[in-house]
Amino acid sequence: MADFSQTDIKFLAGVGPKRAEILNKEIDVFSVEDLLYYFPYKYIDRSRIYFVHEVDGNMPYIQLKGRITAFETFGEGRKKRLVAHFTDGTGFIDLVWFQGAKFIEDKYKVGFPYIVFGKPTMFGDKFNIAHPDIDPYISEEQRPAGLMPYYNTTEKMKNHSLNSKAIQKMMAAAFSSVVRNLQETLPEKVIQDARLMDLKSAMRNIHFPENVALLRDAQFRLKFEELFYIQLNILKYTAERKSKLKGFVFSKVGSYLNSFYEDNLPFQLTNAQKRIIREIRQDMATGEQMNRLLQGDVGSGKTLVALMLMLIALDNGFQTCLMAPTEILATQHYLTIQEFLQGLNVNVELLTGSTKKSDRERIHSSLLTGDLQILIGTHALIEDTVQFSNLGLVIVDEQHRFGVAQRAKLWSKNVNPPHILVMTATPIPRTLAMTVYGDLDVSVIDELPPGRKPIQTIHQYDKKRGSLYDSTRKQLQEGRQVYIVYPLIEESEKLDLKSLEDGFEHIKEIFPEYKGCKVHGKTKPKEKEAEMQRFVRNEAQIMVATTVIEVGVNVPNASVMIIESAQRFGLSQLHQLRGRVGRGADQSYCILVTPYELSADTKKRIDIMVESNDGFEIAEADLKLRGPGDLEGTQQSGIPFNLRIANLARDGEILQFAREAAQKVLEDDPQIEKPENLILRKQLRKLSGNRYNWGLIS
Numbered sequence: 001m002a003d004f005s006q007t008d009i010k011f012l013a014g015v016g017p018k019r020a021e022i023l024n025k026e027i028d029v030f031s032v033e034d035l036l037y038y039f040p041y042k043y044i045d046r047s048r049i050y051f052v053h054e055v056d057g058n059m060p061y062i063q064l065k066g067r068i069t070a071f072e073t074f075g076e077g078r079k080k081r082l083v084a085h086f087t088d089g090t091g092f093i094d095l096v097w098f099q100g101a102k103f104i105e106d107k108y109k110v111g112f113p114y115i116v117f118g119k120p121t122m123f124g125d126k127f128n129i130a131h132p133d134i135d136p137y138i139s140e141e142q143r144p145a146g147l148m149p150y151y152n153t154t155e156k157m158k159n160h161s162l163n164s165k166a167i168q169k170m171m172a173a174a175f176s177s178v179v180r181n182l183q184e185t186l187p188e189k190v191i192q193d194a195r196l197m198d199l200k201s202a203m204r205n206i207h208f209p210e211n212v213a214l215l216r217d218a219q220f221r222l223k224f225e226e227l228f229y230i231q232l233n234i235l236k237y238t239a240e241r242k243s244k245l246k247g248f249v250f251s252k253v254g255s256y257l258n259s260f261y262e263d264n265l266p267f268q269l270t271n272a273q274k275r276i277i278r279e280i281r282q283d284m285a286t287g288e289q290m291n292r293l294l295q296g297d298v299g300s301g302k303t304l305v306a307l308m309l310m311l312i313a314l315d316n317g318f319q320t321c322l323m324a325p326t327e328i329l330a331t332q333h334y335l336t337i338q339e340f341l342q343g344l345n346v347n348v349e350l351l352t353g354s355t356k357k358s359d360r361e362r363i364h365s366s367l368l369t370g371d372l373q374i375l376i377g378t379h380a381l382i383e384d385t386v387q388f389s390n391l392g393l394v395i396v397d398e399q400h401r402f403g404v405a406q407r408a409k410l411w412s413k414n415v416n417p418p419h420i421l422v423m424t425a426t427p428i429p430r431t432l433a434m435t436v437y438g439d440l441d442v443s444v445i446d447e448l449p450p451g452r453k454p455i456q457t458i459h460q461y462d463k464k465r466g467s468l469y470d471s472t473r474k475q476l477q478e479g480r481q482v483y484i485v486y487p488l489i490e491e492s493e494k495l496d497l498k499s500l501e502d503g504f505e506h507i508k509e510i511f512p513e514y515k516g517c518k519v520h521g522k523t524k525p526k527e528k529e530a531e532m533q534r535f536v537r538n539e540a541q542i543m544v545a546t547t548v549i550e551v552g553v554n555v556p557n558a559s560v561m562i563i564e565s566a567q568r569f570g571l572s573q574l575h576q577l578r579g580r581v582g583r584g585a586d587q588s589y590c591i592l593v594t595p596y597e598l599s600a601d602t603k604k605r606i607d608i609m610v611e612s613n614d615g616f617e618i619a620e621a622d623l624k625l626r627g628p629g630d631l632e633g634t635q636q637s638g639i640p641f642n643l644r645i646a647n648l649a650r651d652g653e654i655l656q657f658a659r660e661a662a663q664k665v666l667e668d669d670p671q672i673e674k675p676e677n678l679i680l681r682k683q684l685r686k687l688s689g690n691r692y693n694w695g696l697i698s
């Protein structure tokens, strides 16, 4: 039987070449099947009809049944509007159009019964509905049941009369032409185990829901399917990678780790640090190559964990490297690690863009002889000229700053790929970790070193600077240091820089007795370094900066973080910035300065920051507020987030369920070769061809 679902969309009744072209371009719909997989974004219950006297200002979309008593035109030119006075006998409401007056007046007749659909808003002391949908009244029995689907359309589509209603019509045509031949896309066993609706019913109920219960089942089935195939793909790929690649076996714990632990460790490890080191040590001893993500909130002590793992590599005769996203951070790691390793006779070097040529040459040759054991640096490390004699472990700090391609290069630095650990302080919600980093194992440091006082976060309107400066002065008088951060985005760079410069001058006037320093994206690297160093050495007490200071810098004496125009930062970014303080034993403060007028969403974000110090909680909230595509770390991942129906912010449970189902399939049939699983093979092939292109993720 021919598969009609693959038919070009232009042959569908009512479409034709012109509209087909728009559908191709605007929403990627090429075939009848593509159209079927274009799902509504919302449904509105059109079964209930309200009375005009019930209308109030807080209603969503509603339906009214009644008649137009008269048309009236107000205003001139661009302000012209057409008003239809509408009543159902319980009251009057105005229907308003700002365009298309002539068309409307011709189409709708005074005195005729209509069903009007739209969102009522208050205008002066009266309610009106702007640009309502109007249908001739039909009796209840004849009206389509229940829920009305709404499809996203673009401006261009609307200009060609391809609105939601038109899509609905096309959908009906598509459905009647292919439904008989619609092939199931999941194996019978998976459907039964997960108690899913079959594909045909799911398609029917997603586009033409008979009732809410059936719609939920249809949504569940389609979301499950979408997430299931993503997980199946990741899990299969991971299993293949693990079986193909040989990993170095780090079986020994030797003198480097032991003498460090006994002689040099300045404090007790937290339980979380201990657990993670144990976990990773086991992982590096299995003979499989490790590919792991280490998440830990700012200040949780990831550097120390990294160092101890590097010592394990040395104990097993391997070299190791640590890559950081900025020169400042790399240098800081270098200094910290050198200090930790005093007296242990370990050869450590720093390699960055500004390493001198002679030093660079020395580093290159000592890497090749194997004399150099630990190399720390920026992405200068991944250049082809950097060759190791026996690289066993690569650690990448603040991985979200690196692109996929950059990270992939690390894999080829030895004959077999080294173990790889990527560390991040930007917590990634579980659902995202399972998809974006789905083939990584994940470890979480969920504990801060003892003695830290939670940072106190305060929201302050920018008109009330007086009290802000008073409390800041108190901290300065106690010998603490202060960060003041300004937003800087390219689109408004000039303005942003000006407000930073103005702010800097202002601060100098307010606090003449203290020294300030200044760093932003346009500061030359040398000068930036010098300014940072002045702050680190407490030669300057107030650092005015843009987000360049976001990552990594460690100045435990700084206790105040003032974030100007905090409304312009994302939640994760605010959390990162806040993490620059609270690194010592003193009470620290983060002050979020905003204008008085804030949108509801922004207010919510600020409130979350004030209430929570928990990076994971904040990341979850960020995901819910902004959606996965905008989160830091996902853009660079190179994975598309245009899921058709599942939503990673809301469908965490379905994702977990789908992942388990995929695991079960692979346990039973690792190569996906059993006859009953042929369908899986076919679907995977189809998906990998276009949408999910997984490569080396870390």
Ligand code: ADP
Pocket: 267, 268, 269, 270, 273, 296, 297, 298, 299, 300, 301, 302, 303, 304, 425, 449, 450, 554, 583
């Ligand atoms: P991050 O996880 O943000 O990279 P760091 O590794 O920079 O955190 O650690 C933050 C601070 O905590 C550093 O000054 C570090 O020396 C200190 N630290 C790390 N582990 C412990 C511990 N177990 N006890 C006390 N202080 C610790």
Ligand code: MG
Pocket: 302, 303, 397, 552
């Ligand atoms: Mg760090």
